[in-house]
Amino acid sequence: MPVASGCYWLSLSCVFTQEVALTNGTPMETLSPASASSLFNRLQLDDDLEADGRDLYASMETRDLFVTVDDPKKHVSTMETYITYRVSTKTSRIEFDLPEYCVRRRYQDFDWLRIKLEDSQPTHLIPPLPEKFVMKGVVDRFSEEFVETRMKALDKFLKRVADHPVLSFNPHLNAFLTAKDLNKRQGLALLTKVGESVKHVAGGYKLRARPAEFCAMGEYLDTFSLKLGTIDRIAQRIIKEQSEYLTELREYGTVYSSWAGSEQELRRPLEGVAACVTTCCGALEELSDNMSQDFLPVLREYVLYVESMKNVLRKRDQSQAEYEGRLEAAVLRKQEDRTPIPMEVEKCQDKMECFNADLKADWERWQSNKRQDFKQLLTGMADKNINYYEKCQAAWESLITLLQDRQTEDKTSETN
Template sequence: MWMEQQRSPSGSSQSPRSPSAQPYLLVSVTDPVKLGNGVQAYISYRVIAKTNFPEYLGPEKIVIRRYSDFVWLHDRLFENYKGVFIPPLPEKSAVEKFRFSAEFIEMRRQALDIFVNRIASHHELRQSEDLRTFLQVDEEVMERLRSYETGIFKKPADLMQIFKDVQSRVTDVVLGKEKPVEESHPEYEKMKHYIFELENHLAEAQKQAYRLVKRHRELGKSLSDFGNAVKLLGACEENAIGKAFSELGAKSELVSAKLQKEAHELLMHFEEPLKDYVRAVQSIKATIADRGIAFRQQCELAETIKLKEINLDKLMLTRSDKVRDAEIEYREVSHFT
């Protein structure tokens, strides 16, 4: 048991939090509950973390989290761990009638459980302070963090600056003032091509899986309707024909139930895993995009350093009184390399 002492092979007792114990972090997302009404309604989850990591407050912690809290964790990790593959989140359903269906809630619970356990099993992400926060703080603290640290509530001035930066960048490219810098390496290009092709193939497979599930459900529904109709017809007959109709209707309903069960199994064990693979590939593409941004920034920094160096050399040749300022600027820029 979790709270019991473990015994070493020699037979001596060993505390789960002792230095010699095998480090572990196990997380489970359970007990989805609908809270609130109307547009304010949401699903909460019980998140249970069990660990012997000394950074955690205790061997077991139970907190209540909602979907937006998982989004907060994902976004924080994506921001703080550039170049690291961040596991994907399940998509958010915008269709009200599906958002609170038992099937959708269970699919999301499983996907969130996979998401957080992938983080917990990653050698670098599992050490994240954001993960510790997510797994330990109470709901009020989590709500404040979600409100003020996700960047959702940016000031209008910040948004305008972002727009101006993008507009300026696009204008420079269009006018030929700046050419987009792209990393060019045979192995890297081969890997990118593979990822893009893989996404297309997985997306097509997921589409076919969706059609297969839909077909099973529609066929099951049709057989159920047929069975009900035939049973009603059989009830109108009192002879052997009526009995045959009733038996046919019952058999149709049995086959319908079997098809509906198969549709659910296909959804959970075929379509949903494919959707998860598609999301994973999309997360890899996001990491690739971040790498591209970092590469361009590195090239821009190298160009800036080169220009600063040329400017400094010119000033030193002319013995300008601006040499000292130029040296300071050059050292400041070089510090980032």
């Protein structure tokens, strides 16, 4: 790997370190770590922390609904070309007529489900879907790599929904998992009154003040989003540089192979160098593919997650504004004609408190998932880089052995 790429990796690790110092929505100042061990200490990703996160939701987790997205298939018709995915479900819940289901869904079906979840569960964080559109000429949406990456993202989305203690009982999810032909017009009446009222807040009312804990959430999301954006840009530069370096490296190895054909005395050493370069090319290609297919998708998922969380925060603010507006109007009426506070104000207060409770629960759940996801991401990144350098080192060490053996043979020939 070129020297500049190493600088990028250093920048990448620094950005990660700054980001992970933000804990539970409270930004904190941090210094760059002096070693890899201090980086992992700052991540606070030890087993005890993960155990605490699991215990927090031990009584809420649903373990009776399991879903899988796999087996992508391409469909070509006169009107359009699209990909469908197999969605398999196993469950013991009484809401389902059968213990197992297997249906095929395309991306727009997943999009339909997410919209329905947002409409009917406005107080909860809905996991993001991968982006629908891709840049023409840059990514082929029917390529094996793209379809595989999208399939993994759709599988993660559905698993997150199925594992949620509230979303997993949504009737739209039931229809998505079981209906042979998904009728996307059905269920329009399932919008909750909570969702409707949140959309129709009293116009012109300005929120007094967002509670401190939700202010901290907003600040954290802003900072986290900036860090992810920086990491993504650096990673993109690394991948581009690796691609350019790989092209040069392959040409480099070809030169040694050609040279070996015209130098009988140097044939074995030159072929050895060419073999080493070929090995390094394969290792680098594998490392770069891992970044493109495993590393970047996780970053992008969390960029979308941030937007989803911000959207829920905005809805919470609207709920608070609705309550404050109705309360203020009721207080003025009471001062004028001594009428009691109407029931609708109390209902708005209950709704706001419900919103707060749901958001805080989903926030803790999201933080726990994020810690585990980034631990897996960083560990995988470290393993892949170690594997890359080990392959390169082994290849060049084998060349040294070959050269030493050749030197021994030459001395033996001279002696004889």
